[in-house]
Amino acid sequence: MRAWIPALALVLVAGAAHAGVSGLLGHTVVGTTTDGLTRRIQLRADGTYRITVSDGSVSTGTWSTQGAKLCYLRIQPKPGSNDVNPLCVEGLDGHKLGDAWTTTGHHGLQMKMTVVRGP
Secondary structure, eight states, X not given: OTTHHXXXXXXXXXXHHHGGGTTTTTSEEEEEETTSOEEEEEEOTTXXXXXXXXXXXXXXXXXXXXXXXXXXEEEESOOOTTSOSSEEEOSOTXXXXXXXXXXXXXXXXXXXXXXXXXX
């Protein structure tokens, strides 16, 4: 019985860490900034992410939450020496499929966000 207690604690902690963004997992968050770029953000339950930008760029890595912030640790392409990594942003927690809202992106640009079905 004692052997499963640490495993259960780990599952509960992992579940709590994803609770704020659980409505986004398995779906795509589409964000369009005022500069005209669209980002398609896919968060996976295994803690990985993929962001595809309308300019053709793609980044992948891992994600975690810190309170109400979602933090992206970019792996590919390798971050430059001036890049913030991990990059932590607000405004994604508590949303689910079908939600639409406006938030401020990390460059200070307004982003119109929508959660759409599937990856």
